[in-house]
Amino acid sequence: MDVTTVTHEIQPVFDSRSRVLLLGTMPSPASREQGFYYGHPQNRFWRVIAAIFDEPAPRTIEEKRDMLLHHHVALWDVLASCEIEGASDASIRDAQPNDLARIFDAADIRAVFATGTKAGELYRKLIEPTLGVPCTTLPSTSPANAKMKLADLVGAYGKALLPLLGETEKHVLPVADVVKLEKEIAKSGTSLSTLMERAGRALAKVAFDEAQATASQHDPNNAMQRQADAISHTPHDNQNGSTGRTSSNSHTAEASDPSDENQAAPHIAILCGSGNNGGDGWVAARELARAGCAVDLVTKRPAREISAEPAHEQALLTEAIASKPANTPRAGLHQTASSSQTAASAPTAPQTTATQHAKPRAIAIHVSPSGDELACLFAAADVIVDAILGTGFSGDSVLAPYDAWIRLANEQRSRGARIVAADVPSGLSAQTGKAAEPCLKAHETVTMIASKPGLETPYAFAFCGTVHVAPLAYIEPILESWKQRETVDNASAGNDSLIGSSVATDANAALEAAGAGKPPSLKHDAFRRAETEDDDGYDPYSDRPPTPEPLFQADPWN
């Protein structure tokens, strides 16, 4: 192969929030052609990075950059120029180093890692003596390092990077700002469809963890322990939107091994509305099926009749998978855990559109099932996922058929099912925290991009349970640019403070932005609303730990 002189022309990825720096040697011919790092389709770098952050593999350059910055990872190469044969690190001659000072000046870098032995060697020889910062060598993700399995790479990178990358800041933003953010994120290259994939994946992860916790209560040695990795740590090939189980995914293949008769398949029912909140549910269905769960997806309309985008696109992808029959009969948790509930008045098993003979770990899609059919599905479910209504919900009451779905889900909760809500429990206003009639009561809520004022009111706990924020994208620079613009606008209007800011980064500011003026006091009508919600016998505070008794009685003579 010819020796060529190569000059590095791809800009480094970093900003002031970067905390670790990853360095390769020099972009390969495939990367140079693409204009971005690790561009060879067989290089596993992006799959490894996505897996350690529990995200789908990024597809575009913008998505790759966003994922790194969002997780505070800087990326560059050791060399500014060299002579090289093809992509062979061993052939490198006349190597000139990059000047890393620009990254260290801008960011508080806590550690430097080389993504392969040659990069480590070159760093130690050409950069460390002047920079004085040591570097740790990680295994190469290149196909040349074939002896290293994907799971081992993920383990090595995760162990090295994750302890150095702390929690991200929590934001509470008005719904209007979240919608605006979605548009800005899409404009800067991470599509709405990708955001929805990330949302669905985050939702699936929490639902799977719930199912796992339920399973271990029934049987601490349950085979689900072995499946845990399938969602949380195993990367998957999402490049062409296909979500079928792939043979390259060793964890998933193991989790889905139909020959393992003892393996319990957790059973998840997912309720999908016709808007984009439903889209999160359609994506989660694929993720959960991939992880070995038996999934029943309930929808008012078939995928082709859903008009909201990107929900429509995501629903079609899921439907394509649902029509593939699976291999073994449904068995597992739901049969042992719920058989006593179904025995008494067992309603007829519902018919499915796509999979009349749906078998385990496939997705069965149920279009507008009757109340009896829904009750039957719920009775078999370990976890119910609520993706009916999100930030697009409005009004004082929830209309049919969703009202009946919510009531049945709440009833099933009182019989032991766990409920996970997408973005906001259906029926709760994400903006004001006002609960409509009826309103879903979730154990866990996975809210997208940022928390919302309605989830932060003192009484929201009764409906939201524990709130998890799934950031989905790197929003901090956008929020900062809004703040700067507002400062300039305020200055030119003669104000010297940020009164009236639409960017609220704490609960009180967000509540004010929501029009509430102040957070509701204990005498606020939210309390009365929680009481009226108790008509079905549910105590909204029952999930809270009891207040401990004082250890000593107060001395009555003092």
Ligand SMILES: NC(=O)C1=CN([C@@H]2O[C@H](COP(=O)(O)OP(=O)(O)OC[C@H]3O[C@@H](n4cnc5c(N)ncnc54)[C@H](OP(=O)(O)O)[C@@H]3O)[C@@H](O)[C@H]2O)[C@@H](O)CC1
């Ligand atoms: N955009 C994106 O890319 C991303 C969006 N994301 C997700 O999208 C969600 C927002 O989606 P959205 O705006 O489509 O609204 P959504 O909450 O699904 O509600 C619309 C549906 O509600 C219905 N409906 C309304 N009121 C009702 C009532 N009283 N009673 C009954 N039905 C009622 C209304 O029915 P219609 O009026 O059409 O009959 C319509 O079908 C957001 O919460 C997040 O989860 C994330 O994945 C990130 C990426």
Ligand SMILES: [K+]
């Ligand atoms: K919801």
